[in-house]
Amino acid sequence: MAEKRNEELIAESAAVINHPEITAAALTEQEEIYKENIIDHYKYPRNKKELSQYTCSRTESNPLCGDKISIYLAVDAGKITEISFQGHGCAISQASASMLTEHSKGMSLSSVASFTEKDVQSLLGIPLSPIRMKCAILSLKTIHKALEELK
Amino acid sequence: MAMKTNEIENKSVPTIVPVEEDFPILKTLINGKKLVYLDNSATTQKPKQVIAAMTHFYEHCNANVHRGIYTLSRQATEAYEKSRQIIADFIGASFDEIIFTKGTTESLNLLASSLGKKLQPGDEIVLSEMEHHSNIVPWQQIAKEKKCILKYIPLTAEYTLDLEKAKKIINSKTKIVSVTQMSNVLGTINPITELARIAHAVDAVLIVDGAQSVPHLPVNVQELECDFLAFSGHKMGGPTGIGVLYGKRKLLENMEPFLYGGDMIREVSFDNASWNELPWKFEAGTPSIAQAIGLAAAVQYLQNYGMDKIVEHEKKLTAYALQKLSTIPGLKIIGSAHLDNRGAIFSFTLDGIHSHDVSEILDREGIAVRGGHHCAMPLMSRLQLPGTTRASLYLYNTEKDVDALVTGLKKVQKVFA
Ligand SMILES: Cc1ncc(COP(=O)(O)O)c(C=O)c1O
Numbered sequence: 322m323a324e325k326r327n328e329e330l331i332a333e334s335a336a337v338i339n340h341p342e343i344t345a346a347a348l349t350e351q352e353e354i355y356k357e358n359i360i361d362h363y364k365y366p367r368n369k370k371e372l373s374q375y376t377c378s379r380t381e382s383n384p385l386c387g388d389k390i391s392i393y394l395a396v397d398a399g400k401i402t403e404i405s406f407q408g409h410g411c412a413i414s415q416a417s418a419s420m421l422t423e424h425s426k427g428m429s430l431s432s433v434a435s436f437t438e439k440d441v442q443s444l445l446g447i448p449l450s451p452i453r454m455k456c457a458i459l460s461l462k463t464i465h466k467a468l469e470e471l472k
Numbered sequence: 473m474a475m476k477t478n479e480i481e482n483k484s485v486p487t488i489v490p491v492e493e494d495f496p497i498l499k500t501l502i503n504g505k506k507l508v509y510l511d512n513s514a515t516t517q518k519p520k521q522v523i524a525a526m527t528h529f530y531e532h533c534n535a536n537v538h539r540g541i542y543t544l545s546r547q548a549t550e551a552y553e554k555s556r557q558i559i560a561d562f563i564g565a566s567f568d569e570i571i572f573t574k575g576t577t578e579s580l581n582l583l584a585s586s587l588g589k590k591l592q593p594g595d596e597i598v599l600s601e602m603e604h605h606s607n608i609v610p611w612q613q614i615a616k617e618k619k620c621i622l623k624y625i626p627l628t629a630e631y632t633l634d635l636e637k638a639k640k641i642i643n644s645k646t647k648i649v650s651v652t653q654m655s656n657v658l659g660t661i662n663p664i665t666e667l668a669r670i671a672h673a674v675d676a677v678l679i680v681d682g683a684q685s686v687p688h689l690p691v692n693v694q695e696l697e698c699d700f701l702a703f704s705g706h707k708m709g710g711p712t713g714i715g716v717l718y719g720k721r722k723l724l725e726n727m728e729p730f731l732y733g734g735d736m737i738r739e740v741s742f743d744n745a746s747w748n749e750l751p752w753k754f755e756a757g758t759p760s761i762a763q764a765i766g767l768a769a770a771v772q773y774l775q776n777y778g779m780d781k782i783v784e785h786e787k788k789l790t791a792y793a794l795q796k797l798s799t800i801p802g803l804k805i806i807g808s809a810h811l812d813n814r815g816a817i818f819s820f821t822l823d824g825i826h827s828h829d830v831s832e833i834l835d836r837e838g839i840a841v842r843g844g845h846h847c848a849m850p851l852m853s854r855l856q857l858p859g860t861t862r863a864s865l866y867l868y869n870t871e872k873d874v875d876a877l878v879t880g881l882k883k884v885q886k887v888f889a
Contacts, residue, residue: 354832355829355833355887355888360887360888363888364824364888385844386827386828386843386844386845386859387844387845387849387852387858387859388858389858409826409858410826410828410858411826411827411828411829412825412826412828412829412888413828413829415826453832456828
């Protein structure tokens with residue numbers, strides 16, 4: 322009887338603690354973040370080099386995990402003609418830099434400036450926890466800072 | 473306490489199953505798998521005995537301390553001060569040398585602030601390259617404010633402190649030497665008594681960061697010959713929000729308070745105040761009462777188990793883990809490969825795989841490890857590493873947990889193959 326009461330109380334306090342489903346079952350296919358294309362971009366990153374000639378560059382880091390990304394931009398007539406990156410980090414941060422640089426080459430500065438977290442997420446095509454979101458958007462943040470410097 | 477010795481069946485790691493029973497959280501399922509908790513350097517799990525002590529306090533004795541004459545307040549005060557005595561006995565100190573703080577970080581900030589008041593321009597503070605941010609940043613701030621010089625005892629190739637260099641770095645200008653007894657990244661156990669003698673030879677004080685050592689080793693401040701010792705309750709089975717600063721009485725008596733307010737005063741007028749006696753001079757405001765009681769319960773739990781037994785158990789696990797981990801290709805242990813002078817903390821890198829990815833994939837197996845710089849960015853840059861994955865063990869961990877880790881790491885490598 323007393324046990325039951327205790328359980329009820331714990332259930333009530335769980336609402337306050339607001340914990341996610343920690344006893345959830347193993348990952349489903351949709352939840353997998355280490356998809357083949359992510360691993361591929363991580364192991365064989367595109368545009369991972371320093372440009373020999375660039376209009377501006379910018380380095381940002383994520384103090385929580387030590388990820389670091391430098392972006393190099395070559396700009397002509399309001400367009401990104403070349404873009405590359407350097408740095409180190411987890412599979413998500415590296416794959417996102419690789420995909421994002423691939424995606425933004427040839428685009429206008431204004432459209433790249435309007436990229437959002439959501440765009441990065443759909444580019445990656447995987448669900449991201451808040452902590453992993455920080456890894457995923459480090460390259461976007463760095464590109465945006467670089468664009469600001471151009472102004 | 474739940475401890476069964478099974479002399480007949482003399483397996484390499486006996487008597488752990490009952491210990492596991494004391495920690496309810498170890499039955500939790502994570503992602504459908506039984507939790508394998510290997511992040512004990514960050515914080516430890518709590519035995520039922522600690523949870524019960526705190527619940528009992530809140531259900532039967534809760535009142536503020538040192539304030540009321542009524543029975544409940546007296547009981548709360550008695551429980552709080554009895555906890556202080558239990559902790560004093562645990563580390564070979566006296567009652568009035570034990571100051572309750574929020575944790576190691578606050579203890580070290582107290583020292584930097586209070587000892588810092590007496591520093592003169594040009595005075596030197598000596599730390600080591602393997603310190604946690606909490607034993608670096610407060611000293612950097614004081615050094616800037618007081619125009620003092622910070623120096624670091626370097627590492628050897630074996631991930632130990634270079635004592636020969638320490639003897640040269642510590643000189644007549646040195647006023648404070650502050651080092652960790654056990655590195656939270658490398659697992660290295662430092663020769664504190666030797667450092668104390670080197671520091672005392674030049675009249676400097678020796679501060680010990682005991683955050684990782686007090687939970688895992690028998691620590692006696694008299695034997696260590698240290699002047700101050702800081703540690704956290706939550707890393708030794710106790711609750712968060714409580715920690716300890718031990719200081720030699722003579723030194724504490726001559727120090728200025730850190731925080732000001734209620735409880736720490738003797739008398740207050742509109743213009744002035746005088747300070748309470750030790751240890752209350754350093755405890756301003758309502759303290760963490762239930763947490764102090766929880767910490768005392770944790771200390772008693774560890775004493776009942778036996779600190780020597782913890783050392784023995786962790787040594788066996790360390791030998792087992794080092795051997796097992798060495799069979800994984802591409803895995804490099806960042807720390808000593810020898811059993812002497814190291815604790816059960818294993819930092820490692822896996823070729824081509826970032827520590828975040830390692831931790832994330834291990835988490836799917838219910839294995840909790842830590843990835844990153846472990847609040848030791850200067851050490852990481854000294855080792856030229858962006859970070860490591862770290863597995864850290866405690867009395868409730870078993871060889872099975874190490875096996876789970878090794879199997880998990882092989883799965884990580886498969887994902888990235
Ligand atoms: C060696 C060392 N020192 C200090 C600390 C800080 O402890 P706390 O966060 O409990 O104040 C830690 C814990 O992370 C540690 O491992």
